Amino acid sequence: MKLGVSMRGGALAAPIVFAVSVATLAAVLVSWPAFSQALVSIAVEGNRRVEAETIRSYFKPRSEGRLNQAEVDDGLKALVETGLFQDVKINQTGSRLVVTVVENPVIGRIAFEGNKKVKDDQLSAEIQSKPRGTLSRPMVQSDAQRIAEIYRRSGRYDVRVNPEIIEQPNNRVNLVFAITEGSKTGVKSIEFIGNNAYSSYRLRDVIKTRESNLLSFLGGNDLYDPDRIEADRDLIRRFYLKNGYADVQVVAALTEYDPEKKGFLITFKIDEGHQYRVASVDFKSDIATLDANSLRKLSRINVGSLYNAEALEKSVEEMQIEASRRGYAFAMVRPRGDRNFETSTVSIVFTVQEGPRNYIERIDIRGNSRTRDYVIRREFDMSEGDAYNRALVDRAERRLNNLDFFKSVKITAEPGSSSDRVVLVVNLEEKSTGDFSVSGGYSTSDGALAEVSISERNFLGRGLYAKAAVTYGQYSRGLTLSYVEPYLLDYRVALGLDAFYKEQLATSTTSYGTKTIGFSPRLGFSLREDLSLQLRYSIYQQQITLTDTYNNCNNSASNSLLAFNPTPAYISSVLGGVDPTNSSSSSYYGYGCYADGESALPVRKELGNGAVWTSAIGYNLIYNTLDNNKNPTDGLLIDFKQDYAGVGGDVKYLKTAIDAKYYTPLVANIVGLIHGQAGILNSFGGDGVRMLDHFQMGPNLVRGFASNGIGPRDLTYYNLGATGDSLGGTKYWGASAELQMPFWFLPKEVGLKGSVYADAGSLWDYKGPTSWTATGEVNSPACPKCGLQYDDGNQIRTSVGIGLIWASPFGPLRFDYAVPLTKGKYDVVQEFKFGGGTSF
8 A cells, every 4th residue: 555656757746746645545444354353562674764763663552561552643643743654554463563674765856947037046955855855745836836936026926847857776756846936027007096196197196006017027017916916905094094084995806817918907996085174173181290292392283284194104103203202101092083074074082192111022023144133133123121102112213214225124023931021022134235336327417437436334244335436528527435324423424535536628619627635524314204414514625727728828018929818808908909700800809819719717717826725614404305316296395505615725715405296186197396495605714715615506596508508608809709617606596496297108117207397596696716917917017907797687587498208217317497587698508417326
């Protein structure tokens, strides 16, 4: 009587194996006659590798020297369950029990055939059958199911795994898993039922799962994943809760495989309910010494606004943390919402209660093979022995996710050694944190640019950030080294160090280049979840570079005629008042300094000054409530900064600037953007301001203009048909209104958005050098009118335009076409602008 199925070069079917094994065992047990006498000896036959004593040990008599039928039954079951034998026979001869076994063969080698998408090493690590181990047919079938599950997790639901057993001499076999991988099983359609408030297109933008399309190869979210579908249900629910639908229910997520389309059809069934507004916000406290109204300032819920469950959660968290700071470590804030169905309003009541007095017994961290424990523990605002506060636990979980060191973070609370003790278990899954990138890009202002960089966000597993980058481009070249210690001296203060070298070359609109080398340490503080402060110190050396062509002016009339290279003003006022713009009126026209394009006086003066050191202290105060820093659709970002130069160095000034962006979602997935900016530069010490320290503006202020195309400009040789260098200004302002909208007829994975915008702004008040007597160039007897001629009108520049924003696989790209409506007389227009880059 045989247990199992032996196959020579054939397939092993799990149902058949299981059925035969069970049937055989049952037949053996049923067919045994009742023992006529007690069994007193056991003989073992057929064993080769397994010791006879090992087999006898499964038949243990309860009374010394005698076996009954029940004991034989138990021994047989235990022997079969070992998986070591494919045949077992039991016979009785008088008082002698004979156990005849046929041992399972030994696996010689395990091979995989047909697997192209998953490597052998990965499959070998997943299966339980091992070379030189005993062949177990149930285990083989379980291994086949494990392999199929690996493929299903990567979206291949058509996979077929056929295990084959090939017999070899000496009771050995080779095990081969023949795999038919099949094609990826994608999501062919995503539909919604019951969504009246929001279109299906809008809800598809909320979830992670995507429909398969021509660009699906760029990502993997079009593959069917049951876990992701469940996560999408929660995303839909939270989206509705954020927008006032307090009763929303995502009733079901129905999935159906369509053999014709060879993909899944997914349908989300939604019960939206009513949209509620907040009728009132009240506070109550069950703790006598804690005034609940003192927590009102922390509430993000306002009367008259839409009910927002996300804002409610953040309010509860901040209130609970504030109560803990005040000494109420066990205080719990519980919100209650009383709905009025007739008016579609909800009354919110925050109740502060004394929670259970639980303490943290210990914090267990699991899954961090690389990241040091202290890097994880320092994200907690509590430690062993402190009061358990769920709000602080949630904050720690969010901080750990924001580190971007882990694929997943989950913190759970388990019972401790006593009823008032809690064990926090931090389950992590680490991910790669190093990046090596080769980047390339092109823009109409900066030309072609390439960058090679290497960075590590979790250097040495200590949470440090380090980066080295080299750039080389048509007009820009440089080297940058950066290092960040996020917890200086174990405080939540980030220390950053930057060393840099940058060389900016002359362009078609700028006659000069610059070389800058410097060093900048900085400190970053998180004042609140939405407010941060950065302090910095910068010291750098800057030097003008200029070709001889733009610096060959000689205004000294005492030199010979060939060496004398007068300016147009000198030609006009000193040499007889001739018109330098008319070549037939003066033989001196060809010798004018500016006939071949001289750089502006401030540029040549700066060249004469040589290398200049700037030593400055500054800070940034940043308020950020954006919902997404990379692709925002809602929230406010304000960046206020000041820099004071004069802590040593060669220059003195105070530079102040503010930049504010407000995003708000409008109808039909359209996002509105209001952008405002302004700045002012003040000089100190009576030395004036260098031209290089002025604000330079162009499309960064008003689109439709060239880089450095707005504001005061050198006009000394404008009458000769050339445009002089931009001088910059000490004051500027700008305002922009923009609408960004997706293309509804394209899948989201394409990453295309369109925009329409209107810009306005101005740059004015040049305060740099206007004269230079070092070479007799200005106001000398030989050249009384050779000073800087420039325009400094405070005209308002305006433009309207359209843009194309593409989150392409080659990196972010933006195309803009803007038409200036109003401009200064000497501004430089550039209607089309393109910029972008990539990393690979």
